Amino acid sequence: MTDPAPGTPRPGFRHKPTLDGDLVRLRPVTADDVPALLPLFTDPEVSRLTGSHEGETYDEEALRTWYGSRGDQDDRLDLAVVERATGRVIGEVVLNLWDRHNESCSFRIGFVPGTHGRGLGTEATRLIVGHGFEQLGLHRISLEVYAFNPRARRVYEKVGFTPEGTLRDALLWQGRRVDATLMSLLAPDWHHHRGRP
Ligand SMILES: CC(C)(COP(=O)(O)OP(=O)(O)OC[C@H]1O[C@@H](n2cnc3c(N)ncnc32)[C@H](O)[C@@H]1OP(=O)(O)O)[C@@H](O)C(=O)NCCC(=O)NCCS
Numbered sequence: 001m002t003d004p005a006p007g008t009p010r011p012g013f014r015h016k017p018t019l020d021g022d023l024v025r026l027r028p029v030t031a032d033d034v035p036a037l038l039p040l041f042t043d044p045e046v047s048r049l050t051g052s053h054e055g056e057t058y059d060e061e062a063l064r065t066w067y068g069s070r071g072d073q074d075d076r077l078d079l080a081v082v083e084r085a086t087g088r089v090i091g092e093v094v095l096n097l098w099d100r101h102n103e104s105c106s107f108r109i110g111f112v113p114g115t116h117g118r119g120l121g122t123e124a125t126r127l128i129v130g131h132g133f134e135q136l137g138l139h140r141i142s143l144e145v146y147a148f149n150p151r152a153r154r155v156y157e158k159v160g161f162t163p164e165g166t167l168r169d170a171l172l173w174q175g176r177r178v179d180a181t182l183m184s185l186l187a188p189d190w191h192h193h194r195g196r197p
Contacts, residue, residue, distance in 0.1 A: 031068030
């Protein structure tokens, strides 16, 4: 991935790209991806790691409406993650909460069970974060990761996210309070190391 030539208009959030890596392809998410993505909402361990209190109260029709409308959004980017070896949709990556005045965004990622720990998350994170800095012109991308999720934290550190502080007791999960770490990656750092600090 390369930066646009100086003076070239940037594509903006309305453009929904397809981004290819060696292991994964990121492409615009659609309503038809809901069956594959459903475990993100129904699996107890994924719900815990993402701090999703909604649990099993998901509504498949509402999810179809949600995913079917992501392509129309001009202030966020929702991409399905496809494992290239199998063609299977394994999760999603999202740039959201765009603050246009400060050129910043939030990032989140979630893969369905059975796909973790094979390098797919690291590559997917590099691809969408690279798009955010190089094509969308973001200056800052930030995220929060819970203390009980060292695997996700490791992925973020590998790609260059830096811890900024602890959000104490940010989550109340099954009677236990859990800290979150705020992490960010800035454009100058990205342009220096391109996701390999
Ligand atoms: C977080 C997630 C996207 C990461 O993707 P992934 O494909 O599993 O991650 P990768 O295989 O690319 O990398 C995992 C890294 O964590 C390391 N790791 C795994 N378990 C670990 C643990 N308990 N402690 C520390 N590091 C750990 C792996 O060794 C690997 O690092 P390495 O390449 O240096 O060996 C994925 O696991 C997921 O969706 N999990 C459930 C939802 C979730 O946690 N979302 C993030 C919320 S903040």
